[in-house]
């Protein structure tokens with residue numbers, strides 16, 4: 056019994072010393088006892104393919120494919136338009152305090168540089184000689200614009216104003232409108 060313990064100890068020590076060996080470089084990949092599905096033939100995004108005629112591994116989606124959560128059927132919400140394609144006079148939801156708060160935050164980020172901190176069209180951009188003065192939201196003409204029209208201005212741009220649809224989400228566009236309406240009342 057004693058001898059057996061000693062044998063185990065010696066074998067263990069030898070294994071320990073051997074496993075600690077440093078500086079032995081190897082060109083071979085490390086031993087991978089159970090590779091599971093780690094190594095398998097596959098195409099990576101944007102990679103080349105000999106299989107498809109166009110040489111690309113990525114396929115274009117079938118026409119009419121809609122990504123999950125991207126079905127934008129609600130024209131009122133996504134376009135600011137009614138069933139006849141006319142701009143909605145009022146937003147398709149009730150404005151809440153949270154919306155106004157979020158809207159102010161987004162306005163300050165995305166609109167203030169041009170339309171000014173007081174929304175009077177007196178933004179910093181004028182300092183750089185922007186050729187057309189941005190709209191003054193306290194103007195009677197702008198006050199009378201429909202919610203749908205403002206939504207569309209943010210989404211598609213308006214004459215000399217660029218589209219901001221890439222920067223401002225649909226939800227935030229409505230929030231900004233709720234904020235603009237709240238300050239127009241003052």
Ligand code: HEC
Nearest residue numbers: 165166169187188189190205208209213214215216219231
């Ligand atoms: C790069 C500067 C710039 C930014 C940023 C900008 N605007 Fe404008 N905006 C303008 C200019 C310039 C006009 C006037 C365009 C014209 O009449 O040619 C304008 C006009 C408008 C109008 C009036 C449209 C009309 O029918 O006369 C609205 C509403 C408006 N902007 C909303 C916004 C909102 C909301 C944001 C932020 C989400 C925003 N803008 C961001 C420059 C800007």
